[in-house]
Amino acid sequence: MDPMADVTAADAASMEAAGGPGAEGDALARLADAYGIEPSFVDANGATVETSDEIRRALLAAMGVDLSDVAGALARLEEEAAGRLLPPVIVARPADGRVRISLSRPVAGRWRAVAEDGAEREGAVDGGALDLGDLPFGYHRLDLQADGTATEATLVVTPGACWLPEGLTEGRRLWGVSVQLYLLKSEANWGIGDYADLVLLVEALADEGCAVVGLNPLHAQFMDAPEDASPYSPASRLLLNILNIAVPLLPEAADPDVAAWIGSDAVTDRIAAARATPLVDYTAVADLKLEALRRCHQAFRRASDPDRAMAFERFRAERGDRFERAALFLALRDHFAREEDNPDWHRWPEPFRDPGSAEVRRFAEEHRDAVDFFAWTQWVADGQLAMAADAARAGGMAIGLYRDLAVGADLAGAETWANAAAVLDGVEVGAPPDLFNPAGQSWGLPPFHPRRLREEGYRSFIDLVRANMRHAGGLRIDHVMGLQHLYCIPKGSSPREGAYLGYPVDDLLGVLALESARNRCLVVGEDLGTVPEGFRDRMADAQVLSYRVLAFEKDEETGGFAPTGAYPVLSVAVAASHDLATLKGWWQARDVQAKDALGLYPDEAEATRQRELRDRERRELATLLHREKLLATEGPIRVESFVDAAHRHLSLTTSALAVVQLDDITGEKDQVNIPATDRETPNWRRKYAETVERLATSGAFAHIARLMAERADGDAARAGGPDASGRETESG
Template identity: 55%
Template sequence: MTEALDRLAASMGIEPEYRDVRGETVRAEARTKRLLLAAMGVPAEDEAAARAALERLERDAWRNPLPPVAVVYADGGPGAVEVTLPAGTHAIGWRIALEDGAERGGQAGFGSLDRLDARELDGRRLERRRLLLPPDLPWGYHRLSLDPGGATASLIVTPGRCWLPPAAAEGRRLWGVAAQLYLLQSATDWGIGDFGDLRRLTELCAARGADIVGLNPLHALFTDNPEAASPYSPASRLLLNVLNIAVAGIPEFAHCPPARALLETPAFCARLDSARAASLVDYTAVAELKLEVLHHLFAACRDAADRSRWQDFAAFREAQGAAFARSCLFLALREHFAARDPALADWRRWPAPFRDPDSPDIRRFAQDHADRVDFHAWLQWVADEQLGRAAQAAAGMEVGLYRDLAVGADSAGAETWTDQAAVLSGVQVGAPRDIFNPAGQDWGLPPFHPRALRAEGYRSFIELVRANMRHAGGLRIDHVMGLQHLFCIPSGCRPAEGAYIAYPLDDLVGILALESQRARCLVVGEDLGTVPGGFRERMAAAGILSYRILSFEQEDATGAFHPPEAYPRSALAVLGSHDLPTMRGWWEGRDIALKARYGLVTDAEAAWQRDLRARDRAMLLEALRTAGLLGPQAPDIDALSRAAHGFLARSAALLAVAQLDDLLDEPEQVNVPSTILEHPNWRRRHAVPVEALSGHPGLETVAAIFRAERGRPAG
């Protein structure tokens, strides 16, 4: 019998079962529940331990007069907060300290409030009742306090719906171009696409009437281990990738003799030329080149007689707050320990005092290595400035830059060190089996601890959303189903042994809506894979756009492609993504060949996928011909691309976005999921430099198609 274990797991949000992509019910195993509970700090090695833990949780919940946080929807009528006090309590007073410094308050008879529940605890009878709040509270982050007792709680008032550009209300449809920043090539790059290239690409797209420029995650990676290049497994999602800095675009570059001298040495020039000429990003070479010069530029800024630039940096740093400061300190610590021993790049192997961000040893390190901490913070300021300039180039667009938020960060990175209580150690996020990944997936990313997240008033989630909406008019949330639940796999287990852990969906959506409205930043949820019933409807109600990929928009039974008018209005429509083949790659079945080559599928599975692709190619041709976008003749890839983009342009989706990969007819996809060393993931550079994009037939043709169907005129 596992009755107590099952009740305990359910109380901690571990879902008892799920339906996989084949419609089969999969039940969470008792061992999985125990391992996940242990990771949450709740021991349940047997039924007795589970019963004791369950009792502790229930008692703790009744001891607190207020929950740690309440999220109230402003458009849902008067909000309410649960209040737990001894039975017989007469009048209670409440006060709300508003975000802007104002106050609201009042009194209520406790016995007159709606009663929700009651319990005997420690010889006292406690009652839980519902306190109604004023209906006209402003949006924002406030503080609620009670009298008697002085209990306090965070009170978050949200509009409930995310921001959408005015064009949405006017019935217009928008379009844009998406690019992987690191793949961009230009005459001035240092072997990797940079923020200067992004500004030029944005200017070019704006001139053609585009409304949006989509990007890969810009999160900070590991400069001491640059070959760990996946933007979806970053060091920190709160910081930017400093390898995207355009070195020559830093003001100090023009008048820094050591930097200029370095660039005039034959050896440095040869290394730079080699990095620029490479068809794949050489992350190690790029990091060495850029950091060598950036150290000189940092010193020039720090030591300049004119203190204005350094003062601007200091003001930026102060405004970013404690999480930013702690993250930069982590980077200096990792640099220090990794230089001594590469195995110490993982903070979990540091000496014990350094694993605690609040220890005296950490404070001494920050003082003794202040210059190194300053350097990492300065790099973030420079990156932020340059990203801001790229965003300014999008000022005339309806949306502008459209950033991407990864589902998690590397377990050895800054996020897990700086905020250890907020994440689950010993657990990785992944996905259950699906048609194309029959063994399931383990992404190796630690998830948030849902209870700890709520206990801290969702501070970590708020900081994360806010950091990634900076300089952006749109934000794509990778695996947006994580707002409701995440598939979690205990360390050492196979994906088949994982289970879903639930998250407070309404609270997280409410916070997302509040930050979206404040930043005037629309939200797109990547809702591919196993999507819970009713989830897409909930996202649409919150103004979160669905993410629709052409090759997935088919009838389950026949494979027929949905016509353009069947796409939901509340959506972003694309041909593919970083994890999928390009248009040419899909048509030629290159993705299937790669999976077979790398042993990701059996011969039988590869044969089945090839047969399915043959059917899908025929169905796509039928859909394009039915739409009048393709003639009866067999198309070449250019004709197919024009027709497919015309199909997207006609869709009812609010946003249609073309991938630069497809406009340039790239044959190979950027990333092959479930590979690390087998394939050069995140490295393939574009053969066409940014300077040559103007007039390029792929871009110009598709831009004209999109403008004709949904855009404003070029200019």
């Protein structure tokens, strides 16, 4: 029996007034509603899509509900609600400096609160509410003994609003650059962008006044399947991708044996070959780096440097049990992938599917070196990421690194093995059909189990947020609507055959605000697609910045593109994202051409409609840029002039933060990823056209800084008229 949440007294009364379970279909609908399965949604065309009984049953079964007796399941919900005075977790925002908790019914008894630092306070209750006084922000325990019943709850006291850099709500406007780290080219990397490249990039951009460097998710990937390259389908969001480690920066790389291996002709040839490819060769990179890292780890153990050894142990102790379990998973995965060619933990021998089994404990003891190796790689990756964060601070960046949290992790990964009860097996997160993806999307990622998430006091969510705010001044949450609901598709079904599953959005925003304040890390919510009514108001109240894409921002009255003054202050203005066309690609409709060639449109009529739509939008955007005096009104529009004008438009928006893609600085034509495709296109592989060193000295960063300087003095910069540079251009 796994209801999503405790049923309230009102829920129970509603059930009783309905005269019991009634007809099975009605009872099933009410049971699904109690578990958070939404009865319908409005699609991209404005039509209401009803949730079918078949989908209800599939999702309820995935949540562990016994559907053999639907009426009985409803009755048990009521019984459970009556037996508990407090829910498992309470997220409270103080009012007038005091924390007050409403109870489900009036009671008489005593309460005791144990604060995070161990301090205790207690008091009496006689009524329907608790007044806990001025509890500090943090994670506390609340005990209530009343009417002969004892109940315990996790109490989260939150500021309610996320941290923002000084002056951001008073009109201060900042700018930054987003980068797919793995696509960086440099004169020294091993065929994939690494943390040393990131330091160079941060230093060069800081010199130009950049406030933030946005990064793709840095989550751990499967090292035995390196070609599964999407950073949005990771092995674990709690760990870092070790392929981004810059091996030459490690002290152990200077060990004579390691240095001799790296300097050998065979290895230098392999490194040069990986560096020279136009696409990231993940297999070659993984083979190189894993061998190098294993040699470096052996050197680390041989050296017995007490300071480094103690620093490593402190790191492990800091990160706690969940980190250790994730490192153990990586060792197990490596073992089963090599020994039995059986990497998915669902196919491991039965005892090894349970992290708490005696066999798993024995493996950890007998393979201590392997577990230590994977923990050590995380330590060195964390240290190198910290170097980049330090470079941002030293360069005076107001925000620094801006990380990205994927909406989920792969079902076969560390997160699901370490805490299988926290996710729904047999269900995949995705999106219903919309104008850009008419077939809908299934991302192959399992959602959190809402009930289990509440029962554990949101610990899994807290750990994710903390891990990804580490060394960051900003965090982007992919598909932020998942805090309120996720579109869930029973495994094996079409993306058209799903329903929305609800989550406690106010609680999760409260947790997010607490972690944001503690880490001094602003939060950006990627709110593209179908946004629930009122959701953006909730985001604004919590000071979560909205993610506004130039091509999607339209004027409500005219239907044309939104002028610069229409952007919300609490937002990030961007030209595009990894899933969308670059500015060059958009102007030339390369994304439309690619989708047509890949058969992603249902028929030729839709492809024609998309081409005509792009032609019209191109004219409309050009008209807006002409009106804003950012683009010349005479002669053909060159694509480079359009790119500059679009960036100047972003610069002049009223958004607190404007972020430029490195792809648009380097003039890339093709986007990083085309949704609904895998290996049909070089997704996640296309390297940038220029090396970091060349970008730092070519004037490209200085040029974008001049365009974005209009954030501080838009009128003065705009007075110079549209860019008339004579750089090589292509016609649109």
